[in-house]
Amino acid sequence: MHGDDGGETGIDDAFAEQGFAAIGAWILGRNMFGPVRGPWPDESWKGWWGEDPPYHTAVFVLTHYPRAPLVMAGGTEFRFVTEGIHAALEQATAAAGDRDVRLGGGVSTVRQYLRAGLIDEVHLAVRPVLLGTGEHLLHGIDMRALGYECARYVAGERATHVVLRKRE
Numbered sequence: 121m122h123g124d125d126g127g128e129t130g131i132d133d134a135f136a137e138q139g140f141a142a143i144g145a146w147i148l149g150r151n152m153f154g155p156v157r158g159p160w161p162d163e164s165w166k167g168w169w170g171e172d173p174p175y176h177t178a179v180f181v182l183t184h185y186p187r188a189p190l191v192m193a194g195g196t197e198f199r200f201v202t203e204g205i206h207a208a209l210e211q212a213t214a215a216a217g218d219r220d221v222r223l224g225g226g227v228s229t230v231r232q233y234l235r236a237g238l239i240d241e242v243h244l245a246v247r248p249v250l251l252g253t254g255e256h257l258l259h260g261i262d263m264r265a266l267g268y269e270c271a272r273y274v275a276g277e278r279a280t281h282v283v284l285r286k287r288e
Contacts, residue, residue: 131276132245139243144219145212146179147205149229153181153198160187167198178215180208182229205232227255234261240286242268245279 127133154165167173172193179198187200201208212221223233233239244257263284271285 128277131274131281132278135243135245135274135276135281139222140174142220143175143177143222144216145177145221146175146224147208147212147221147229147233148179148181148224149226150181150183152224152226152229153183159185163187163190166190166192172196178212179224180212180215182208205229205236205238209233209238227257230257231261234263234266237266237286241271242284244282244284245276246282247279 156165173196175196176194181200190198267287268284272283274281
C-alpha cells in the first residue's frame with residue numbers, strides 16, 4: 121500500500137508516487153466510492169479504505185443522490201456532488217488551489233471527462249493480464265481527434281506506463 125513500509129521500488133513505484141504528488145483534490149465516480157446503488161439507505165458506508173483513506177485532501181464524489189460531507193482521518197473529506205462533472209471539476213479546482221486535480225475513476229467518469237475535453241493528461245498502466253469484459257475505457261473515443269498525443273511511454277517492472285497529453 122502506498123505510504124506503508126516495504127513494497128517495491130523502481131519505475132512502477134516512481135509512477136505510483138508521482139500519482140500522489142501535487143494533488144490538491146480528487147474526483148471519483150460513485151462506484152469508486154462504494155458498492156451502494158440508488159439513494160443512500162443511510163450514511164454507514166464510508167468507502168473501501170477504512171478510517172484513513174489514502175487521499176488526504178478533498179474528494180468530490182459524483183452521484184445522483186445527495187449526501188452530507190464525510191470527514192475522515194488524515195485530512196480526507198468526501199463531498200458528494202449531484203450537479204454533474206462540470207460542477208465537480210469547478211469545486212475540486214477551487215479546493216485544490218494551485219495544486220492539481222486528479223480524476224480517480226471509474227471508467228464511466230473518465231469517459232465523461234474525456235469526451236468533454238476536460239482532462240489534460242492521462243496515465244495508463246498497461247499490464248498483460250486478462251480481466252474479462254468489464255468496461256472499455258477508450259471504446260468509441262478518438263483520442264487523436266480530441267487532441268491527445270503520446271507524450272511518454274516507459275516499460276516498468278510490472279506494467280508499461282503510457283502518458284497521453286492534450287496538445288496545447
